[in-house]
Amino acid sequence: MxxxxxxxxxxxxxxxxxxxxxxxxxxxxxxxxxxxxxxxxxxxxxxxxxxxxxxxxxxxxxxxxxxxxxxxxxxxxxxxxxxxxxxxxxxxxxxxxxxxxxxxxxxxxxxxxxxxxxxxxxxxxxxxxxxxxxxxxxxxxxFESKANRIDNITVNIEPNPFNSFCQIKVDVAETGIIEIFNIRGEKVEQFPLRKGNNSFIWSPENISSGIYKGKITTVSSQGYFNLLYLK
The missing domain is CATH 2.120.10.30 (TolB, C-terminal domain)
Structure with a gap:
């Protein structure tokens, strides 16, 4: 050798x-x-x-x-x-x-x-x-990793980008759902939302690195955020 x-x-x-x-x-x-x-x-x-x-x-x-x-x-x-x-x-x-x-x-x-x-x-x-x-x-x-406000929704993601897991913090005035999609529009994850402060750990498995779009839907509001997953 x-x-x-x-x-x-x-x-x-x-x-x-x-x-x-x-x-x-x-x-x-x-x-x-x-x-x-x-x-x-x-x-x-x-x-x-x-x-x-x-x-x-x-x-x-x-x-x-x-x-x-x-x-x-x-x-x-x-x-x-x-x-x-x-x-x-x-x-x-x-x-x-x-x-x-x-x-x-x-x-x-x-x-x-x-x-x-x-x-x-x-x-x-x-x-x-x-x-x-x-x-x-x-x-x-x-991507901006700082907390941002969308209508009645506050989102904070740490870290972003991430290579193993990230924490998604969401403050909403109503119950709802978080859905995460890949760049092809396929849903890869979802979390239920309760009224008030919510915190989730997302640890992707069996998916490729890249950009992911988060969608937050409540009774009267809707917002989006971006995630960058690196392996």
Missing amino acids: GVYCYEIPQGFSAVNDAENILAGVYTELGSYFCIFSPTGEIILRKNFNIEVDSLVPACSAPADDGFVLAGIANQVSHTSVWISKMNNSGEFIWERKYLDSDFSLIFDIERVDSEYIATGCISTNPVIMLLTEDGDTSASFV
């Missing part, structure tokens, strides 16, 4: 049983994206010059004919985040760059069916973006 030394590894993921991905910084002026076998053989290595290209790739997701990479962009281009598709030979097929108003930090990207879900932050607010196979944005959502 081969042993390779890299200065600062940023992320690791397994593509399949035969390939693994490692990304990180190898000098003060460069970063890398590397695919290697379980025995340490390098299958593909792509180097990035920070002064010319972008900062270290932070995460990746497999595609039909390659990979989708995401990372923090450099200061020269005055952008904060980039997302690119690379084929199996290490050539870029498309690249998207986002300003601070769209992304200031990215920490995950994954493929769901024929789309890619990228999650990150704008300032301190979590954001999620859906991209098509061609890299076009099909939808984006910004």
Whole structure:
């Protein structure tokens, strides 16, 4: 088995049983994206010059004919985040760059069916973006974790985003119900509401990470809130 030394590894993921991905910084002026076998053989290595290209790739997701990479962009281009598709030979097929108003930090990207879900932050607010196979944005959502008031309903979710469980606190003037839906509109959870203060712990099981929409319905009011689930 081969042993390779890299200065600062940023992320690791397994593509399949035969390939693994490692990304990180190898000098003060460069970063890398590397695919290697379980025995340490390098299958593909792509180097990035920070002064010319972008900062270290932070995460990746497999595609039909390659990979989708995401990372923090450099200061020269005055952008904060980039997302690119690379084929199996290490050539870029498309690249998207986002300003601070769209992304200031990215920490995950994954493929769901024929789309890619990228999650990150704008300032301190979590954001999620859906991209098509061609890299076009099909939808984006910004989350505010602070308590918010909808008509006669007060909602507070902590933490949001979350990776194992979250606490949903709801104050309503009437009895009702909370329903949680995925981005396809399928209901994945529900909780009954009593008049006054309610508190629930939601610990998702057997569902994918991503954006979820909460719907609160009482006799005379209705409100919505967003949840961001990360694995």
